[in-house]
Amino acid sequence: MTRSMRLVLDVWRQKGPKDPGGFVRYEAPDISPDMSFLEMLDVVNEGLTERGEEPIAFDHDCREGICGSCGVVIDGRPHGPLTATTTCQLHMRHFQDGDHVTIEPWRARAFPVIKDLVVDRSALDRIIRAGGYISIRTGSAPEANDVPVPKPDAEVAMDAAACIGCGACVAACPNASASLFLAAKLGHLHLLPQGLPEKDDRVRTMVSAMDAQGFGHCTNHRECEAVCPKGIGVAFIARMNRDFLIASVASRHEVMAHRRR
Amino acid sequence: MTLDAKVPSGPIETRWQRRRFEMKLVNPANRRNLTVIVVGTGLAGGAGAASLGELGYRVKSFCFQDSARRAHSIAAQGGINAAKNYQNDGDSVFRLFYDTVKGGDFRARESNVHRLAEISANIIDQCVAQGVPFAREYGGLLANRSFGGAQVSRTFYARGQTGQQLLLGAYQALERQIDAGSVTMYPRHEMLDLIVVDGAARGIVTRDLVTGKIEPHLAHAVVLATGGYGNAFYLSTNAKGCNTTAIWRAFRKGAFFANPCFTQIHPTCIPVSGAHQSKLTLMSESLRNDGRVWVPKRALDAGKAPEKIPEPERDYYLERLYPTFGNLVPRDIASRRAKDVCDQGFGVGAEVSGVRRGVYLDFRDAIARLGEAVVRERYGNLFEMYERITGEDPYRVPMRIYPAIHYTMGGLWVDYHLMSTIPGLFVAGEANFSDHGANRLGASALMQGLGDGYFVLPYTVSHYLGDERPVVLSEDHPEVKESVKAVKRRLKRLLSIGGRRTPDSFHRELGRLLWDHSGMARNAAGLERAIVKVPELRAEFYEDLRVPGSGSDLNQSLERAGRVADFLELGELVCRDALARDESCGCHFREEHQTADGEAARDDARFSHVAAWEFAGDGAVPRRHREELTFEFVKPTQRSYK
Structure with missing residues (x-):
């Protein structure tokens, strides 16, 4: 139960966006298999702080796999070796005594490094800002049960809505595309009747926003689906592409989009 | 100093309606000249900032996380209560009001709680219209479940991710307002002080967490929706970043702090595994519907594998002490009994600092009675989460649980308008103290956060701005x-x-x-x-x-x-x-x-009141004030679960 492990970590350290950065080696001598990966980093950081060195900066918050704050590339894989698991939910029992572990930030043009393992993911917010919502005023909602939603549609919408916006899909994609992130939001909103009035406009503005933020395009590598901590599938990307095609040929929406901007 | 809660009088059913009519309005053309700061982007802050922005105010929204979508409201699992009575099982606004006052052990303000019950139905309408994918029946209408021992099914849910889906609804509404230009977003900014001049809140001082820049932000009104202070206990179910700094800085500037000792403990959390433990993970208390809680009868069996402890050597202590409610006794009772047995040396699991702090929650009998498939269907995701964290398979080995700090009912004192003792400083959601009394019912936190944000602040902040006509200071002040x-x-x-x-x-x-x-x-x-x-x-x-x-x-x-x-x-x-x-x-x-x-x-004779503490300077004992509580509509009773 309490056997302790010794690990060697190669951690990406970068003082700021303009610093070139590089790997620094740390020993993690007394690691319990019951620790989470982030608790292992906490232990390393406590040691660094006591020695007066700056601890390794990394994003994290809820530590229960739902807020989407955490995420590092562990031995080349975003969120590490387990499927459908965020970094905070990965535990050290999945590593061996003596392992060398490489830890890097998400790498994508749209996610500039802020410091060490912390990157700026605000580009994802800007994609949502471009139409990832239903335009409803506070107070003007109809009675909730006035619009029935077929249960299968509600279930699939929920599958898509489970996205936590961590950005692992972008980090895993050879094109650094945010297609899975975007497709999950569109899938969620377009499977529900509430999302349909703005559908064509939404898919066009959000896809444009993704391009403008410097994300690449999807070329079907499917790496995103393999690392998604919520197991969101690429079928939503196919759905998004279809919606985009339909929206692109519907000229009336061009008029609407023009009037809106 | 007398605390005036500004509670309306008359029949409780019409108090909020009448007050809304009495409140001042602000001309739409004037709203764009008025700035409102909202700190925190959880359910209360996100919903509040989006709604105020939509009304036409100039809103500045702040959060310490990298995105407004990450606030800790996101982690709520169970659901959100609303008095819709879709189940035809006898629910009503009055029953939700009654249950909440009683559940809070008669230490909440009746008028606030009734308003909350009234607007609960509007919250569900609002969220459904935003596209929140609530669970549905086969007919396509919304599904409900009973939660936290309630006798009616009034809880709406989205799998085990209700908080996440509600927050994404509020976040998307907020992003829409940012796109429209009515809200300016400041992520990775932490509020480090409240600016108070001539007794009124005039702005905040923030630190940009990326550049370290300290700067003032000035406004006509300030809303704090910065969550609870459970992390004071270090180990809690809160996110690591949750903190008290915003409300504490406001306290030091004159806002009274109400009932700080009302901190809720949740009985079904995964126990501490070692000194490295950084937080505790809650598992839905629905597990107690089918799991049986026990510890060994003999302390010397505490370190033994559970399957080696025969039936007669097991103490199903909740069933023994509470034959009627058994494993379903309320949160606080289940928690205290777990503490008792562990303090007495009967706890199980890893020894941390010399004590085993854990009790078994065993599904062996449920699996035998219902079959593994049914148990998997009901609790599969929770079992998976447990196994991910502990490395143990709860289908084979009993789960271990222990109570943990979960929610803080205490917070900054607010009146009926959610305004603190500092004029112009509003406090919403878990950061205030108002609606849950001494104990919060399950699935009521989400209701309060969204209620405050969507349906209370837009009226009361407007009233303040229309009535007081505050002015914005210069940065050179x-x-x-x-x-x-x-x-x-x-x-x-x-x-x-x-x-x-x-x-x-x-x-x-x-x-x-x-x-x-x-x-x-x-x-x-x-x-x-x-x-x-x-x-x-x-x-x-x-x-x-x-x-x-x-x-x-x-x-x-x-x-x-x-x-x-x-x-x-x-x-x-x-x-x-x-x-x-x-x-x-x-x-x-x-x-x-x-x-x-x-x-x-x-x-009740001595303590039927809210304790509101006033900062008296560093090193001085803060002053305790009282807001007397009167119960006109729900008569205080003693609860019993025997």
């Missing part, structure tokens, strides 16, 4: 400059102590002190000891703290140090409040005040 300077001085001090200990090491020590003396069970001697020890720890903090790095870039140690410094002050107030409240009520259990059966004994 001496008070603004002084606030900025004070923040810089404080940060400089934290960076320059040059001691040996990390912020976390102090935080852990504070957490242990609070948990031991002001946790699940409290007594005068323990609280008095903590009131001495917490300030000693605080003194050591300022002598031996070590914060590497500088204040001019991302420095997570510095962020932590600032939060711990405020927890070290708040922790003392929690203990003082627990000592002064010389009764037991809801989650506040004073060992001196219990019935013959060991249940909480309330003292």
